[in-house]
Amino acid sequence: MRGLVLRLAGLSAGAESAMRLIGFFDTLVEQRLGLDGVLGMAARVAECPVGLAGPGPDGLTAGPDGSTRPGGPPPGAAVRELRGGQCAWLAREGEPQPFDGLLLERLALACDAALSRRGSEAVPLDPALLETAISSTAPLPERARALRLLGFAPSGPFTVLAVDGGHGPQGLAPVLERLPTAPAGRRRTAALGPVHAVAVAGPLPDRLLAPAGFRIGVGPEVTATEAPRSWEGALRALRFAGTSRSDVGLAPVTEEPAIYHSSLGAFEVLARELSGPAIAGIGDLDVLDALAAEPGSGTELLTTLEVLVQAGSLRAAARELHLHHNSVAVRVTRAEAALGYGLGETVGRFRLALALALRRLRDNPA
Structure with missing residues (x-):
């Protein structure tokens, strides 16, 4: 960081813009955005495609509108290497802009931070198992069997989140990386229509912010055999949740808090009725x-x-x-x-x- 500041000292009139750019990427890191959020915001600021590539054929590309898709760098893209053989890249048509080098450097650091936060992805098992576990109409023995197959102790602590979003290339990763690592890695997900169910063994943080493009409702913590009650509470909480969004330019990310069922109080009757x-x-x-x-x-x-x-x-x-x-x-x-x-x-x-x-x-x- 000291070396970067020394380089900026010679930029005179451009130093303020450079510091704003650094602050912008620092905010992305502090907000704990996933790779899709980091790349989408960076592409909007750069007004050209950016991405993360390698090793291998897979990669993620973000366009100037902030949307992300699988893809690698086009020929002639500027590249900055990360640890592990991956690289951040920026592809601008025509002449480079004054701060392209700085933007690419900060993008690489932000991508590296996002990658370092990524724990083991929740295991996407047969969604019918989780659907059975949280169904209020399934008999208790069937729910208990489904819970055991999913790796949950029927008498253990259990919370279900209802998540709207996560249908892009990164799926639910931006949400999962904000959750604490559950005991024995017990986090299971299933897409149930337009909403994802995320089942977690153990407690959640008292406050959880939804990544850009997501809405989150958090059900009450219950024993696993009471999973339907947590799921129903999560769905009611989700109805009050707003969608987090990424603002264009250097404005900060606007993130909505997840809505906890326990915070609804008398408002729950509105969602129910x-x-x-x-x-x-x-x-x-x-x-x-x-x-x-x-x-x-x-x-x-x-x-x-x-x-x-x-x-x-x-x-x-x-x-x-x-x-x-x-x-x-x-x-x-x-x-x-x-x-x-x-x-x-x-x-x-x-x-x-x-x-x-x-x-x-x-x-x-x-």
């Missing part, structure tokens, strides 16, 4: 939809309202959003005019919190 059609036509939701659809600023405004509900005050929300409190106040005033009620009092914030929760339930049927 209300379907999407039952929520349609509520005026407060129509207003939120209209605010979200405003060109350019709709997403920021909805994010501000969600943070305000969680933070409880304008100043606390401003700190969370890294904005001046006057900027947040302007957004809130605009929202209040559309909603038709104030957000400075507890009643108004509760009404907004309920509307935001119902909007997520409507948009997340699973």
